[in-house]
Amino acid sequence: MALKPKISASGRVLPPRAPSVSITPRDMIQMVLERWYIGLAVGVLVSAAFVYFQPKVIPVYRTETSMLFDAHKAHVLNVQGIVDNEFEGANELNTHMEQMRSATFINYVLASFTPQETKKIQEAYRDPEHKDAPLPSLGAIVNFSVFARRGTSILGIAVTNRDPECAALIADRIAQRYIAFNSERAASGTTSAMLFLSNQSQDMRNQVEAAESALQAYRAKNNIAAVGQNQNIVLTKVGSLDNKLVEVQMEQVEANSVMDKILDYQRGGKDLLEIPEVRSYGQVASLAGRLAELKATRGLLEQKYLRNHPKMLENQLQTEQAQHDFDDNVKMAIAGIQTKINLAVQFEKALKAELAEDQNKVHELDKVSVDYTLLEQDAATKRGEYARIMERLQEANIANQMDNTSIRIFDRAYIPGTSGVANYVKLWMEAGVLGLGSLFAVTIGLGLIDTRIKTAAHIEGNLGETLLGAVKKIKGLSEFERAHAFRLHKDGALEESYRGIYSEIDIRSKAPFPRTLVVTSAMPADGKSLTSSNLSAVFAAHGRRTILVDCDLRRPGLHKVFGTDGTTGWTDWALSPLPIEERGPLPTTLVSENLSLLPAGKLPNNPTEMLDRLISSGLLKHLKENYDMVMLDTPPVAVFPDALLLCRHCQELIYVCRWGAVRIGLIRKTLERLAETGIVVRGLILNRMPGAKLNRYGYESYGSYDKDYYKAYAKS
Numbered sequence: 001m002a003l004k005p006k007i008s009a010s011g012r013v014l015p016p017r018a019p020s021v022s023i024t025p026r027d028m029i030q031m032v033l034e035r036w037y038i039g040l041a042v043g044v045l046v047s048a049a050f051v052y053f054q055p056k057v058i059p060v061y062r063t064e065t066s067m068l069f070d071a072h073k074a075h076v077l078n079v080q081g082i083v084d085n086e087f088e089g090a091n092e093l094n095t096h097m098e099q100m101r102s103a104t105f106i107n108y109v110l111a112s113f114t115p116q117e118t119k120k121i122q123e124a125y126r127d128p129e130h131k132d133a134p135l136p137s138l139g140a141i142v143n144f145s146v147f148a149r150r151g152t153s154i155l156g157i158a159v160t161n162r163d164p165e166c167a168a169l170i171a172d173r174i175a176q177r178y179i180a181f182n183s184e185r186a187a188s189g190t191t192s193a194m195l196f197l198s199n200q201s202q203d204m205r206n207q208v209e210a211a212e213s214a215l216q217a218y219r220a221k222n223n224i225a226a227v228g229q230n231q232n233i234v235l236t237k238v239g240s241l242d243n244k245l246v247e248v249q250m251e252q253v254e255a256n257s258v259m260d261k262i263l264d265y266q267r268g269g270k271d272l273l274e275i276p277e278v279r280s281y282g283q284v285a286s287l288a289g290r291l292a293e294l295k296a297t298r299g300l301l302e303q304k305y306l307r308n309h310p311k312m313l314e315n316q317l318q319t320e321q322a323q324h325d326f327d328d329n330v331k332m333a334i335a336g337i338q339t340k341i342n343l344a345v346q347f348e349k350a351l352k353a354e355l356a357e358d359q360n361k362v363h364e365l366d367k368v369s370v371d372y373t374l375l376e377q378d379a380a381t382k383r384g385e386y387a388r389i390m391e392r393l394q395e396a397n398i399a400n401q402m403d404n405t406s407i408r409i410f411d412r413a414y415i416p417g418t419s420g421v422a423n424y425v426k427l428w429m430e431a432g433v434l435g436l437g438s439l440f441a442v443t444i445g446l447g448l449i450d451t452r453i454k455t456a457a458h459i460e461g462n463l464g465e466t467l468l469g470a471v472k473k474i475k476g477l478s479e480f481e482r483a484h485a486f487r488l489h490k491d492g493a494l495e496e497s498y499r500g501i502y503s504e505i506d507i508r509s510k511a512p513f514p515r516t517l518v519v520t521s522a523m524p525a526d527g528k529s530l531t532s533s534n535l536s537a538v539f540a541a542h543g544r545r546t547i548l549v550d551c552d553l554r555r556p557g558l559h560k561v562f563g564t565d566g567t568t569g570w571t572d573w574a575l576s577p578l579p580i581e582e583r584g585p586l587p588t589t590l591v592s593e594n595l596s597l598l599p600a601g602k603l604p605n606n607p608t609e610m611l612d613r614l615i616s617s618g619l620l621k622h623l624k625e626n627y628d629m630v631m632l633d634t635p636p637v638a639v640f641p642d643a644l645l646l647c648r649h650c651q652e653l654i655y656v657c658r659w660g661a662v663r664i665g666l667i668r669k670t671l672e673r674l675a676e677t678g679i680v681v682r683g684l685i686l687n688r689m690p691g692a693k694l695n696r697y698g699y700e701s702y703g704s705y706d707k708d709y710y711k712a713y714a715k716s
Contacts, residue, residue: 023337031447032440039439047435055425061164065171067178069093069153090148096155097146100178109177110138114208117169124162138428142170156412164416171413178234179407181396197393204386211379222368234361241355248351252344258337272330272381287326294319320378452660459684463668466508466683468654469501471531473688483530483561487537487592494534502538505682509652513544514624516650518679520634520643522666526658527687529557532633535654539629540595546629547588547596551614551646553607554635556600571602571610586622596627611645620649638670640710647677654682659689671698 032039069092099105113121121142122135144159157174161167180194260279265272272278279285298315305312315479459467474482477490486495509515519535521528529552536548549570550558559566568587576583588596604610623630632650634643645654653674657667667684674681 003619006135028354028444028447032443035446036439038446039443042442043435043437043439046438049433050431050434058162060160060162061167061416062158062160063164063167063171063413063416064156064158064411065175066154066156066410067175068093068408068410069096069490085299093148093153093155096178099154100146100157100174104247105171105178105181106139106142109361110142110183112173112177112204113138116206121161121163121166124166128589130684135488142453144170144174157413158414167414168413168415169335172409174407175412179409182407183397187644194393194396195388195693197396201386201389201393204382204389208379208382211375211382215375215379218372234365238355238358238362241351241358245348245351245355248344248348252341252348255337255344256342259334261342262334262337277337278330278333282329284326284329284333287322287329288361289328290322291319294322317449317638319467392492417487452663459686461685463671465655465663465671465681466504468683468685469497470525470659470686470689471497471501473659473690480563483533484537486534487595495507498534498538501535501685502542505652508682511651511680514630515628515652516620516624516630517633518634518646518653519651519656520637520653521656522638522662522670523636523657523658524555524639524657526636526662528636528656529561529633530656531656531685531687532631533558533561536629536631537592537595539631540592544592544628545594545626545633547598547623547627548631549598549623550600551611551632551642552635553600553604553642554640556603558633559599560599562589562591562597564597564599566599567602569599570614570619571601571604573601574610574613574619580618580622607640607642613641614646615649637674638666644673644677647674647679650679651680652680652682655684656687657684659686 023401053626061089095175118138121138124138125141127133141161142159144157147158148154149156157171157475159167159171159174161170183194212217245690258275261275262278264270265275273284273288279288294315297320298312301309301312301315459465471495473492474494477485481488481490485491486498489495507515517526519532532548540548548558550556552558553571555567556569559569572588573586586598588598590596620630632646634646637643643653655667655671655674
C-alpha cells in the first residue's frame with residue numbers, strides 16, 4: 001500500500017525528509033568560498049602531518065667531474081689562435097678508464113685524503129641510532145663510476161655521498177689524483193719535488209687550520225666582535241663614575257661644613273636660624289615667625305591681664321606648642337643634614353668600588369684585544385706561507401702537466417643542492433595534492449551537512465514551499481530608516497525587493513479583500529517586524545487601506561520603529577467591558593496615506609489569553625470591516641505558540657527567516673504545526689541576505705535586484 005504524501009501548509013506536496021535537491025557545481029563552489037579558511041587550515045595540517053610522518057630517508061647526493069684527454073700534448077701552431085687537439089682513437093680512453101678502476105689508483109686516491117677530510121667523509125655515515133659504533137672505512141665509502149661521453153675525448157667521474165660537499169671533494173680529488181698519477185708515471189724527475197711540496201702544503205695547511213681554530217675559539221670565548229664596543233662603554237662609564245665621585249665628595253664637604261657650622265652655633269649659643277640650611281627646612285621659618293608673634297602678643301597681654309587670666313593661659317599654651325614644634329623642626333633639619341652626610345659617605349664607597357671594578361674590566365679588555373691581535377697576526381702569517389707553498393705546488397704541477405701529460409680537468413664537480421634518492425619535490429607535490437583535496441573535502445563536506453536555509457533550493461526543494469523573495473542585508477541605515485526603507489525611498493534595490501514580494505503575494509493569493517495576513521518567523525532577530533513594516537507600506541502604496549497590528553505581546557516593538565506612543569494599544573481597547581460601539585475609537589496612528597499602526601499597548605501577564613480576546617472581543621472583525629489588509633506582527637512561532645492561536649482565525653501567513661541562521665528541520669516542524677491550524681502559508685521570505693551573495697546563490701528571479709542595475713537602466 002502506497003504511503004500518502006504529505007501536503008504542505010500552502011497545499012503543495014512535501015518532498016521526503018531526506019534532501020532531494022541535486023548539488024550543482026555552483027553550489028560546491030559556493031561551499032568552498034564560504035568555508036575556505038577552515039579547509040585551508042585543515043589542508044595545511046594534513047599536508048604537514050603527511051610530510052612529518054613520512055619514513056626518514058637518508059639522502060645521497062650525486063655529482064660529476066669530467067676530464068679532457070688529448071692524444072698528444074697540445075702544440076701551438078704557427079697560425080695564431082689555433083691549437084691541434086685532434087684525438088686519434090677510443091682505445092686510449094678505455095685504457096684510462098680501466099686504469100682509474102685499478103686498486104693501485106684507488107689506494108693512491110685514498111692516501112691523498114687528510115685526517116680532517118677522512119673524518120668529515122666518514123662522519124656522514126655514522127649510524128644515528130648507534131653513535132658509538134665504529135665508522136666504515138674510507139675505502140668502503142669512496143665509490144665512483146667512470147664513463148665516456150659519446151663522440152668526445154672526455155671521461156666523466158660520477159660520485160655519490162651522503163654529504164654534498166664530500167661528494168664534490170671526492171670527485172675533484174679523483175680527477176686531480178689521476179692527473180698527478182699520470183704525471184708521476186710520465187715524469188718521475190719532478191715527482192719528488194711535488195711530493196715534498198705536497199707534504200709541506202699539508203703540514204702548513206694543518207698549521208693554518210690549527211691557527212684558525214685557535215683564533216675562532218678565542219673570538220667566540222671572548223666575544224671579540226663586542227670588545228671594542230665594550231671598551232668604549234666601560235671607558236665612558238669610568239669617566240661618568242669619576243664625575244659622580246667628585247660630585248658626591250663635594251656634596252659631602254658642603255654637608256660637613258654645614259654640620260660643623262651648626263655645632264659651632266650650638267656651642268656658642270648662637271641663633272641657628274642664621275644658618276640658611278636650617279631656616280629653609282620644613283616649617284622652621286614659619287614657626288619662628290609664629291613664636292615671635294606669640295611673644296609679642298604676650299607682652300601686650302601682660303600689660304592688661306594677670307598671669308592666670310584665660311587669655312594669658314591660652315597664649316602660654318600656644319607659645320609652648322609653637323616652641324615644641326619649632327624645636328622638633330630644627331632637630332629634624334639637623335638630622336636631615338646628618339643623614340645626607342651618611343648617605344654621601346655610603347655612596348662614595350659604592351662609587352669607588354664600582355670604579356675599581358670597571359678599571360679592572362678596562363685592563364682585561366685591553367689584554368684580550370692585544371692577545372687577539374697576536375693570534376690574528378700568527379694566522380695571517382701561516383696563511384701567507386701556505387699560499388706561497390700552494391702557489392709553488394700549482395706552478396710545479398702545471399709545469400709537469402705541460403711537459404708530461406695531455407690530461408686536464410674539463411669541468412669541476414659542483415656541490416649538489418638536492419638529493420637524488422629522497423625526491424622532496426615529489427613529496428611536497430603529494431602533500432600539496434593531499435592538502436588541496438582536504439580543503440575541498442572539508443569545505444564541501446561541511447556544506448553538505450549544513451542544513452541552514454541559504455538557497456532557493458532549500459525552500460522550494462527541501463521544504464516544498466514558495467520563496468516569495470530575498471531581502472538583502474541593510475547597512476548604513478538607522479533602526480527607523482530600516483523599518484521605513486520602502487516608504488522613505490532609502491534604497492532602490494530594497495524597494496524593488498519588497499515590490500517583488502508584494503507581487504508574489506498578490507499573484508498567488510486567491511482570497512478576496514479584506515484579508516488578514518500573519519507575519520511570523522522561526523526565531524527572534526529574523527527581521528519579521530522590519531519585513532511587516534515595509535511590506536505594509538507596499539500594500540498601502542498600491543491603494544490598499546492597511547493597518548499593521550503589533551501582536552507581539554512578549555516584546556512589542558513596532559511603536560518604537562514608528563516613533564509613536566506605546567503605552568496604549570489594542571489590549572486596552574479589547575479589555576473594555578463596553579460594547580464595541582461605545583468603546584470609542586481605536587488608538588491607531590496614521591503613518592501615511594492608507595497606512596495605520598495599531599500598537600500592542602500595555603504588556604499583559606497572560607499574553608495567550610489576551611490574543612484570544614483579540615478574536616472574542618470582536619476587534620479582528622472590526623478591523624476587517626474598516627481596512628482592506630490587516631497585517632498581524634506575531635512572536636517567533638518556534639519559540640511561542642501565539643502565532644498558532646491567531647492562525648486559526650486568519651487567512652494567510654508569511655514566514656520570515658534570516659539567511660544562514662535557521663535550520664531546515666526547525667522550519668519544517670513549525671510549518672507542519674502551522675498546517676494543522678488550517679492557515680495558508682503563502683510563502684517564505686529570506687531576510688538579511690548578504691549583498692555579495694545574492695547572485696552567487698541564484699536569487700536573480702526572487703526580487704534580489706542590485707541598486708546599480710536600476711541606476712544604469714534609468715540612465716539609459
